[in-house]
Amino acid sequence: MEDQQLHTTFRMTGLLAGYLRNTLSDAERQELEQWLAANESNRAILEELINEEKAAEEWRKLAYYRERTEKAREELAAEVARRKVFRTRRLFFYRAAGVLLLVLAAAAAIWQTQFRKPDHITTAEYAENVLPGSQKAQLVLSNGNSMELNTGNDTSFMQGASVKVQQQQGLLAYEDINDNYEEIQFHQLITPKGGEYHLLLEDGTHVWLNAASSIRFPTRFSGTERRVQLSGEAYFEVAKDVKKPFIVDVNQHTSIQVLGTRFNVNAYTDEEKINTTLLEGAVAVNSGSFGRAIAPGQRAVTDHDGNKAIIVEPADTVRAVAWKNGVFDFNDTKLSEVMRQVSRWYNIDIVYEKSIPDIKVWGRMERNQNLQQLITILNGMDVRVKLESVNKLIVLQ
Structure with a gap:
């Protein structure tokens, strides 16, 4: 069964490639049409692939993987025939425009993890334990x-x-319950590596804090502005108040x-630049003596x-904002x-x-997967890594 599924995967990849190059025979075109008609997602793949800009990018990637993929298929078929047992490996679904590349990358990943020498691949037992x-x-x-x-220590005070x-189920919420304007106090929310959290400020503003980040904020806002201090990365949905602008330092x-x-700020100190991305509304960014809207x-x-x-x-x-939606999006x-x-x-x-290595990575996967799933994608892109222990990943090339 697995061998047949693998054959079908490669067969459809070849037919899609032939369609884009206009080299299909009548019989091949009919076979492809039957596959497209069998599932709406199959048709969506083709529609995305014929987008000129996306297709051009995928063909550029395709050239890189072509040689590896052909060899992988030959070696994999021989191994399946010899062992009669094939351990399936989960495919990670990129965007529809990247499905053609995905199939090729997945095949390359199988080749690398099955046929390379053990000292060139990650020990699966380690990686599966890295949550x-x-x-x-x-x-x-x-x-x-x-x-x-x-999520296990709900509390209120x-x-x-x-x-x-x-604090309840991953949400820390502040609420001003009366008009007693006592002295303003400041709190700081800090996420460690491997952590994230959702904060609801007193004014109704939502903040999602990514890993290894922190935000300092008043327990309630007063005066003519709402000001917070951010380190790391956060996504904001700011409650509108024309009398009190919201400022992120x-x-x-x-x-x-x-x-x-609604906007995202990536301000990790180990990144080259600070990126402020606007999804809705208007934002003014000030840096030193410079300012832009x-x-x-x-x-x-x-x-x-x-x-x-x-x-x-x-x-x-x-x-x-892929991280906030639980996704790694490497485009x-x-x-x-x-790696950061x-x-x-x-x-x-x-x-x-x-x-x-001065190379680029393409891929998309859910962030709730263990490390082994991500390593499989990296292997499929010819990025060799080795996990020495549960907290040390070595990039070998």
């Missing part, structure tokens, strides 16, 4: 005391006489000002020290950036055997 991140954080109160937050704080050089909007679908790129002009460019908004992403995301989410150290 993805979860909802957990540390809340630091104004008096310096702290408490651990996760009063902060002073006016603010109720409630990223560091001493950069701030983001809004009234009511951005519109929905754009992102502002600033440096960490505020010495360079702000760059405004079109943004991939789906990719920018033409540098391997070094991919992996390090934060799986709480592991990344070590490069030599220099950092």
Whole structure:
């Protein structure tokens, strides 16, 4: 059964390729039409592939994998025939436009994990024990005391006489329950590596905090502005209040000002730039002596020290907030950036055997998978890694 499924996978890949090149015979075209008619998702694959821009990109990737894939199929078929047992490996579904590449990458992954020497691949027993991140954080109160937050320790308490704080199922919520305008106090929410958390501020603003990030905020807002301090990455859905602009201070050089909007800020200090991506509303970004406004679908790129002009460019908004939606979205992403995301989410150290490979990665997978699933995708892209222990991943090339 598995052998037949594998044959069908490669057969359909070849027919799709032939369709795009207009080289199908009448019989092959009829076979492809039957496959397309069998499932709506099959037809969606073809419709995405014939998009000129996406198809051009996939063909560029296809050229890279073609030689590996042909060899993988020959060796895999021989191995299946000899053993009579084939251990299926789960395919990770990229966007429809990347399905052709996915099939080829998956075949290459099988070849690498089955036929390469053991010292060139990751020990599966280790990788399967490296679990993805979860909802957990540390809340630091104004008096310096702290408490651990996760989905299993629901709690509520009063902060002073006016603010109720409630933690339930991964959500930390603040509520101003009376008009007692006592002294404002500040809290800090910190996510570790392998953690994320959802915060509801007193004004109704929602904040999703990514791994290895922190946000400092008042327990309730007063005065003429709403100001918070962010380190790392967060997605904001700001409650509109024309009398009180919402300001996010990223560091001493950069701030983001809004009234009511949805946007993502990636300000990790180990990333090359600070990226502010706007999904809805309007945002003004200030960095040093520079200032720019951005519109929905754009992102502002600033440096960490505020010495360079702000760059405004079109943004991939789906990719920018993929983490918040529980997805890794690597679309033409540098391997070094991919590995930084992996390090934060799986709480592991990344070590490069030599220099950092200057290569790009394509792929999309759910963030709730264990590390072995991600390694399979990397292997399929000829990125060789070795997991020495449950917290140390070595990139071998």
